Ligand SMILES: CCCCCCCCCCCCC/C=C/[C@@H](O)[C@H](CO)NC(=O)CCCCCCCCCCCCCCC
Ligand SMILES: Nc1ncnc2c1ncn2[C@@H]1O[C@H](COP(=O)(O)OP(=O)(O)OP(=O)(O)O)[C@@H](O)[C@H]1O
């Protein structure tokens with residue numbers, strides 16, 4: 001690697017020890033210089049270097065002048081600092097930087113360097129600030145929405161105590177809106193906000209809150225560009241503003257799958273350093289009418305029923321999903337219908353390979369590039385007609401316990417590897433998982449494998465396809481039947497009882513769980529829009545770097 005020219009290099013004091021501190025365009029490094037008196041005559045000092053530490057400039061949060069106090073706090077008592085400790089170094093500056101901890105957590109750490117003279121100290125501060133100013137991907141002004149009722153209702157406290165101080169340290173200014181009702185953030189983005197003022201939008205809440213933000217931003221972008229969202233084949237315009245997620249919800253699946261942990265401080269630091277992670281978005285239509293966007297799970301059957309049941313138990317907080325999950329598991333309903341899909345061809349990766357989507361994912365870059373070059377996903381109406389009625393589409397009729405489309409792994413604390421462990425954040429595809437009718441014990445085997453090392457697809461009743469588009473039509477959907485069924489139309493009980501003789505009242509249709517929202521129709525058409533939005537994230541980092549000798553955490 002080409003060596004960067006030094007911008008500054010000085011001998012500075014850190015915790016009473018002398019360090020050679022060097023700054024170049026990409027790294028701040030400090031190496032201890034240990035001095036020992038030689039026993040031989042002359043009294044000269046023998047100088048040699050020990051520990052070496054470095055921080056990428058891109059991961060410096062801020063630098064500030066530090067007042068040197070002759071007193072320092074030690075074990076709760078103010079004590080006089082030993083004269084020797086900062087003697088000859090009366091000026092100091094502190095660098096705040098990202099430090100990696102276990103399980104993809106990031107922390108903001110400080111290191112304070114003492115200088116022998118004031119102008120040197122100011123020169124260090126100014127030079128570091130100049131380098132930070134060159135990092136143009138960092139946001140300066142953010143629009144923040146806080147859902148005070150998400151998850152355990154801690155959103156406001158989490159933002160004020162853990163996030164706002166970090167933003168202010170990084171000189172990020174914010175306009176903060178605490179939402180007053182559901183869809184407040186979505187409607188504000190869509191109708192009210194002057195988005196030109198901001199470098200990004202941050203939501204403090206769970207997946208539901210994030211969903212509000214993307215609906216506001218994507219719809220606003222299409223409206224401003226004159227694009228009609230109601231056309232299923234329409235190519236959408238990607239959003240200019242990045243989105244940050246400060247996790248404070250029940251599932252936090254999008255945060256977990258894009259950062260590796262649902263931790264507010266980690267997410268705040270990814271925002272501060274200006275990370276960028278593109279994300280695929282599915283559009284969902286019914287009868288040429290736009291319904292919703294989805295970035296994580298579109299689930300019919302099991303996950304639709306879990307959500308429907310859990311909505312009535314919001315008072316239980318995050319535990320409602322486990323309760324409703326258990327109940328839905330015991331109910332063991334299956335649903336009939338036809339699923340047709342357009343497999344993703346000529347791309348890298350399959351849903352059952354052992355690759356994982358990680359920071360800087362090659363598969364996402366490769367497939368994203370491929371799509372932007374040939375516009376494969378969005379053909380002309382004529383092309384679409386041919387591929388729809390030609391051999392490209394596959395059709396499967398059956399009885400399903402679950403139909404899941406995972407556009408990302410959907411990793412979350414409940415299932416650290418997720419619904420589709422090899423799914424990619426930004427490859428322009430979604431993994432369509434079909435779980436056919438099977439015994440309870442077999443379904444439990446499938447579910448359990450989401451939580452252990454077993455392959456949840458390696459079962460005779462489960463199949464998975466990587467697709468660009470799909471459609472689902474439930475068996476009972478002629479005319480207004482679908483609607484009547486939702487309203488419990490009396491005339492339809494013939495259907496219900498004939499197909500479920502044991503209970504006589506089992507529903508024939510489930511609902512779609514679209515990123516935690518229930519869709520009003522069972523018949524849907526879905527298309528993936530490759531890399532439509534970008535997050536302040538970088539994907540899950542491959543190797544936690546806390547074992548690296550160059551990391552300053554050992555100081
Ligand atoms: C035996 C243990 C098996 C555990 C299997 C766990 C698999 C969990 C997979 C979670 C996938 C989450 C996908 C994310 C979806 C989000 O867009 C959405 C919005 O936040 N969340 C939900 O819809 C919330 C969905 C929450 C679903 C929770 C399902 C819990 C299932 C529990 C089954 C218990 C069976 C026990 C039988 C003895
Ligand atoms: N002020 C508010 N009052 C009531 N509901 C709100 C408010 N602000 C946002 N919401 C709605 O609350 C829902 C849940 O929010 P959020 O995602 O933050 O928390 P959650 O508990 O994790 O829920 P989910 O499990 O749906 O992700 C969202 O769908 C959002 O539209």
Ligand SMILES: [Ca+2]
Pocket residue numbers: 280406407408423424425426427428429430
């Ligand atoms: Ca994807």
